[in-house]
Amino acid sequence: MAGKPTAEKTPRKDLAWSVPVMIAQIPEGGSHVVLEADAKQRAALAALAGLRDVSDASASFDLAHTGNGTVHVVGRVRARVGQTCVVTLDPIENDIDEAVDVTFAPPSDEPVSHARLPASGEEGDLEIPDPPEPIVGGAIDLGRLAADFLFLGIDPYPRKPDAVFDLPPIADDPEDHPFAALKALKGAPPQESGQKPKKK
Numbered sequence: 384m385a386g387k388p389t390a391e392k393t394p395r396k397d398l399a400w401s402v403p404v405m406i407a408q409i410p411e412g413g414s415h416v417v418l419e420a421d422a423k424q425r426a427a428l429a430a431l432a433g434l435r436d437v438s439d440a441s442a443s444f445d446l447a448h449t450g451n452g453t454v455h456v457v458g459r460v461r462a463r464v465g466q467t468c469v470v471t472l473d474p475i476e477n478d479i480d481e482a483v484d485v486t487f488a489p490p491s492d493e494p495v496s497h498a499r500l501p502a503s504g505e506e507g508d509l510e511i512p513d514p515p516e517p518i519v520g521g522a523i524d525l526g527r528l529a530a531d532f533l534f535l536g537i538d539p540y541p542r543k544p545d546a547v548f549d550l551p552p553i554a555d556d557p558e559d560h561p562f563a564a565l566k567a568l569k570g571a572p573p574q575e576s577g578q579k580p581k582k583k
Contacts, residue, residue: 398427399427399431399527399530400418400427400440400526400529400530401524401526401527402526402527403522403523403525404416404446404525405521405522406454406522406523407521409448413445413446413447413448414445415445415446416443416445416446416525417441417442417443418442418443418525418526419440420437420440420441420529424440424526425439425440428533431530434465434466435464435465435467436464436465437462437464437465438463438464438465438476439461440460440461440463441460441461442458442459442460442461442483442529443458443459444525444529445457445458452489453487453488454486454488454518454523455486456484456485456523456525456528457482459480459481459482459483460479460480460481460483460536461478461479461481462479462533462536463476463479464476464537466537466538466541467541468541468542468543469541470542473543477537477538477541479533479536480536481532483528483529485513485515485528486515486516487516487517487523488515488517488518489517490517490518
């Protein structure tokens with residue numbers, strides 16, 4: 384008898400921490416939203432990011448209409464995550480504090496120009512801002528936005544402050560000594576000269 388299908392061990396990114404907010408419900412004067420991930424959401428975030436655990440995860444966002452159906456979201460994402468030191472393999476805790484500044488816009492079939500391209504022969508650095516995130520189904524998912532920035536703030540090589548990586552000692556090369564060059568010359572064949580060796 385076949386057993387029941389097992390659920391996926393790794394949660395989907397869009398379901399780990401999902402808090403959709405309808406654009407139509409955002410007041411004209413904007414709104415302030417505070418999120419706090421519960422134990423189930425934190426466990427899903429940890430599994431998705433390959434962390435030992437996420438003991439705390441929160442976000443604070445200010446939402447404002449900016450015209451043409453766009454919404455500007457600014458705020459911060461904070462979390463405390465459990466990782467493993469890459470040097471000592473000891474468990475460690477790291478704090479994450481990421482600033483958020485993202486614009487959401489209705490999906491459009493036409494590309495939007497976000498910066499003026501330099502004219503021919505014109506020099507100078509030109510910063511092109513990130514394109515707006517799409518508004519899907521008339522809503523923006525603040526939970527997924529918080530998760531994205533939480534993942535962005537994870538240290539890929541966590542290390543304890545006092546951890547030092549010691550390289551293994553390099554064995555001395557027996558050929559690497561002051562007389563190595565002399566030994567090489569001694570064993571080399573005699574160089575040819577203009578005179579022929581005398582016959583005995």
